[in-house]
Amino acid sequence: MLVLFVVACSKEQVAPASDDDDSDAKLPESEVVSEPDGEEVIQDQPIEQSVDEVTEPLYALNAVWAFEPIGDANPKAVLLTIDDAPDKYALEMAKTLKELDAPAIFFVNGHFIDTEEEQAILKEIYEMGFPIGNHTKTHANLKQISEEEQREEIQMVSDIVEQVTGERPKFFRAPFGVNSDFSKALVKEDSMLLMNWTYGYDWEKQYMDANALADIMVNTELLHDGGNLLMHDREWTAAALKDIVQGLRAKGYDLIDPATIQGVED
Template identity: 70%
Template sequence: MKRWLQTLGLFAMLLVLAACAEDTQNAQSEPVEEEEKAEETEEQKDSSQESREEEAQTKEEEESTESDKESEEPQQKESLEPMYELTNVWSLKPVGDAEEKAVLLTIDDAPDNYGLEMAKTLKELNAPAIFFVNGHFINSDEEKAALKEIYDMGFEIGNHTYTHAKLDTISQEQQKSEILELNQVIEEVVGEKPKFFRAPHGVNTDYSKSLAAEENMLLMNWSYGYDWNAEYQSEEAIADIMVNTNLLGNGSNLLMHDREWTAKALDDIVKGLRDKGYTLIDPDTIKTPASE
């Protein structure tokens, strides 16, 4: 009997020890599982973060690509209702209730050395103008970029022939080349063909007139200009004559050129005209064959 009780006691002791060992094992295994779960959660967070970063980068690249595409596309200027029309003496008269005391600014032989500078001056003054360009000034990528910048600032680009040839001294085929080749280059650079044509020296032929009409360009000369004369080749002289000439009047079509002295005087010219009560005509409001 005594031996049986000893055996029973030993068996009970073994059960207790086994139970303690199992509890210890369970206690040790739980933190490992929790640690594994924690590691898994961190990995999931890292993966999720990487995924979000990749998505953000992809979105940024797509937006950048779209932005690049938009910048490459030609910017078409808004067409406005005609407010002025050209007279047979090259001045402009109002249509309907448009301001009568107004003048048009034009810059020829651009963009040579000062055309872009002149455009920036006019832009700061909120002064619209037409830049009549020559093809031999937009042969290089740099020159084309300057023309595009002038256009993007909101200025109208006009055709002044490719090489500034005097049209009545060359053949019809050469006249065609002078006008149409420049139209093509301008369209390639700025995205639209010119609406205005001005012949070098103001000399047109019957053929150049008909060709301009076929191209839906308004044939334009000028009311007055002085900056090619030696006596006006200074900032002070050209600023004074452009504002104080007795030829200035309602609808005057002012001719200037891409020249150093004119570029320096441009601020004074614009302010002088405005001080006399003249507004500046937006070329987009001039009636052209394209707007009819």
């Protein structure tokens, strides 16, 4: 079976076959890769638990960027992820997911969290119970910049996320799925789980429509147990999100709580 390994956050580039291959490709599976002030305010509770609550790992990321169950965990489960947040629609998407009791990771870019207003949105998303992942400062191709620039791209985002939320990111996804040996070591040093994806479509022209996107995300032949689903902060994705979640559940898939993913220190 083929697993689609495609563009993250850009409709003009295709993610590499591996960290050492920048060619455009669709690859065999074996190669793939969230306060108001005032008295008596009741804060929203997290989707299932506090993002910093210690939880026994139930899923482990494998070599093709999918998730395998640990012990008796349900194998028929997928992870939802949102990249390029919080641009224009991330908060709306977080509210939709919250209403649906659907967990997800929001991967943020530094250029979307450099103002007080943007940081307030980031904090709101986090306080709804969604973990914040690191997606670099400027969405640069890490293999095309110096090691010092890579360090700034990664650490600057983790520092701001920690400043705003009180917690450093536990997950990292490189732009375009391209990592360098240096970035991989730096990510591991900062105790983040390096993550790519198994499939996604919302950057392709034919899927920049809510109905078309919801259909392909749920009915693609690439949907399989442990899928690592890539979506973005986009208008059409926000509009399709409810149907995507409901469609996956109708097919019997559970949604993986990121708090149950085995991290680098587990």
